[in-house]
Amino acid sequence: MSEQTPHPMSPQDCLVALMVAVSASDENIRTAELVKIQSAVNMLPVFADYDMDRVARVSRTVFDLFEQEDGLEALFGLIRDDLPERLFETAYALACDVAAADGILGETELEFLAEVRYELNIDRLHAAAIERGARARHMV
Template sequence: MTEALPSLSPQDALVAVMVAVSVSDENIRTAELVAIERMVNHMPIFASYDIDRIPVVAQTVYALLEEEEGLDALFGLVRDALPEKLFETAYALACDVAAADGKLGEIELRMLEEVRHELEVDRLNAAAIERGARARHMTL
């Protein structure tokens, strides 16, 4: 990306993390997109968020992930935009998107590990967040 990287709002950063997890396996599933839309529509953190920003943020994520150091740039943008108190929120949203389709592949698991590492989510807290996501997405 030769142009300047855009700045993100905290809500944009949360959306960017969700989109990055969804596209990490290069197969964006409908269940994941529905999960992102549902969370943006219903979670208090997104109460004042303009849903029309989602495609703009998604395009930014897509463009960054096509670059050689794009993932590092993406995490830099996310860390710059998010207050530290929302790092666990970002990880929880990422886990919910990954679990939404009922399939967690190796690539998605690696992406979640990267999110956890980049946002410095404590391993014990991450395990609790992961367990919660698993419980929310169980099927009969």
């Protein structure tokens, strides 16, 4: 990153960063994905005291990281450092919801979700249940 973050990201920042990263992973941020991110931040209890204005700052951080050679690795490092383990499955569920929001799950997004599962050490059975729930919620 060109400038070091002045303080660690909050757990909510980490969740937002992961949602933005999933949306940006296929280099095509769709409106449905942005609406899903905004909806999650507005509605979910984990974001109850979160300042919506931080979404733009966190998004810029993700985009800056994605421009660097080891940006994805750096992003996962930040998330592992600043996201409590109890929220790892929440993070994966939010990532799946954003990926499924537009009804299109491309190879790049699937690979990104696999990387999230690996980086956050999500049990395969739990991941399958989370994925199935996202699929069911976004069925047309």
